[in-house]
Amino acid sequence: xxxxxxxAPKTARPGEVxxxxxxxxxxxxxxxxxxxxxxxxxxxxxxxxxxxYDGAEVFAADLYPAxxxxxxxxxxxxxxxxxxxxxxxxDDHGATQTAxxxxxxxx
Amino acid sequence: MTRGxxxxxxTAAALLAGGVAGAADVEPDARRSGADFMAPETRAMxxxxxxxxxxxxxxxGERLWAEPAGPEGRACATCHGDAARTMRGVAARYPAFDNxxxxxxxxxxxxxxxxxARQGAPPLARExxxxxxxxxxxxxxxxxxxxxxxxxxxxDPFRENGRRLFQQPLGQLGLACANCHDERWDGRLGGAPIxxxxxxxxxxxxxxxxxxxxxxxxxxxxxxxxxAEPLPFGAPELIELELHLMQRAAGMPMETPGVRx
Numbered sequence: 001x002x003x004x005x006x007x008a009p010k011t012a013r014p015g016e017v018x019x020x021x022x023x024x025x026x027x028x029x030x031x032x033x034x035x036x037x038x039x040x041x042x043x044x045x046x047x048x049x050x051x052x053y054d055g056a057e058v059f060a061a062d063l064y065p066a067x068x069x070x071x072x073x074x075x076x077x078x079x080x081x082x083x084x085x086x087x088x089x090x091d092d093h094g095a096t097q098t099a100x101x102x103x104x105x106x107x
Numbered sequence: 108m109t110r111g112x113x114x115x116x117x118t119a120a121a122l123l124a125g126g127v128a129g130a131a132d133v134e135p136d137a138r139r140s141g142a143d144f145m146a147p148e149t150r151a152m153x154x155x156x157x158x159x160x161x162x163x164x165x166x167x168g169e170r171l172w173a174e175p176a177g178p179e180g181r182a183c184a185t186c187h188g189d190a191a192r193t194m195r196g197v198a199a200r201y202p203a204f205d206n207x208x209x210x211x212x213x214x215x216x217x218x219x220x221x222x223x224a225r226q227g228a229p230p231l232a233r234e235x236x237x238x239x240x241x242x243x244x245x246x247x248x249x250x251x252x253x254x255x256x257x258x259x260x261x262x263d264p265f266r267e268n269g270r271r272l273f274q275q276p277l278g279q280l281g282l283a284c285a286n287c288h289d290e291r292w293d294g295r296l297g298g299a300p301i302x303x304x305x306x307x308x309x310x311x312x313x314x315x316x317x318x319x320x321x322x323x324x325x326x327x328x329x330x331x332x333x334x335a336e337p338l339p340f341g342a343p344e345l346i347e348l349e350l351h352l353m354q355r356a357a358g359m360p361m362e363t364p365g366v367r368x
Contacts (some may be wrong), residue, residue, distance in 0.1 A: 003167050007157040025163045028317075069317035070160045 002093040008101040012079035030065035046091045054083035077103045126302050143299040152358035153366035161312040164319045168244025177227035189217025199254050204261045213346050215242045233340035239319050243310045246363035254356045269351030278335030306352040308365020
């Protein structure tokens with residue numbers, strides 16, 4: 001089940017600096033907590049998040065256990081052409097999930 | 108002794124005295140949402156849907172609303188259509204009287220009734236993500252609308268019981284809800300503002316939980332806080348407390364999904 005909220009402007013002018021904001025539903029379990037049965041809860045975090053813009057990587061982040069659950073990540077990039085902004089993240093279970101937003105760039 | 112020290116001593120003694128049958132309600136003009144007591148960053152997080160983590164559950168609830176369930180493959184949307192129209196204002200008038208059980212039912216309980224009786228689908232556990240998501244989605248349709256408790260007189264004895272519970276000392280600390288939330292709402296406890304206990308933003312995302320949770324989860328936290336045995340999820344007394352809280356908050360705007368520290 002993918003649950004993510006990706007917020008990007010629908011339109012921008014060429015060369016404009018835009019902000020991409022993403023909130024991803026994920027437990028981000030640190031691996032340091034002990035469960036009610038006394039056994040450690042296995043680590044389960046998003047390891048890496050990559051953003052591509054029309055196929056080219058424009059932003060990437062490695063995540064660590066100190067992030068909260070349901071992380072919120074914001075970054076900026078330069079709008080150059082109309083296309084797809086795609087976010088892909090991979091977690092400790094090896095699952096990769098994606099979310100996309102379309103942007104129209106016109107002068 | 109410094110003035111500060113004496114003030115703390117008086118506060119502790121007053122708190123520990125407990126038992127405030129008949130404590131005055133918060134004056135209508137003095138009523139403030141829990142959001143008003145939060146740090147500006149937390150308020151900003153709630154105010155912006157792109158940064159409010161509760162919206163993740165609202166989004167999931169929107170998906171579930173349209174998902175067929177049960178043997179005949181009926182979705183909530185099959186019968187209720189566009190939630191923005193049909194569920195508008197519904198959460199603001201819950202708990203409501205349920206003819207089947209002759210008791211008040213809260214919004215989550217009402218949704219689960221529809222799921223079982225009208226979809227023929229298995230029940231959703233209290234505090235499970237799907238039930239929280241559907242409840243948040245339905246309650247979100249009332250955001251900004253005033254809390255409007257139903258005038259149904261059959262609710263009166265239950266609401267009255269909720270008020271009584273609110274004023275009854277609980278747990279090893281012997282404190283009533285009213286000791287903190289009617290009498291000392293402008294004080295602090297272990298650094299955190301006590302607040303007036305308005306139920307207007309539920310289900311809400313609590314940073315401490317790192318998750319969305321129901322009003323009942325919050326009430327159970329407060330019960331554990333005074334070292335009382337928390338009532339089980341779905342307990343009739345929790346719904347009666349909610350009736351009293353909604354009456355106290357009548358007219359205040361709904362905020363679902365709220366964010367709290």
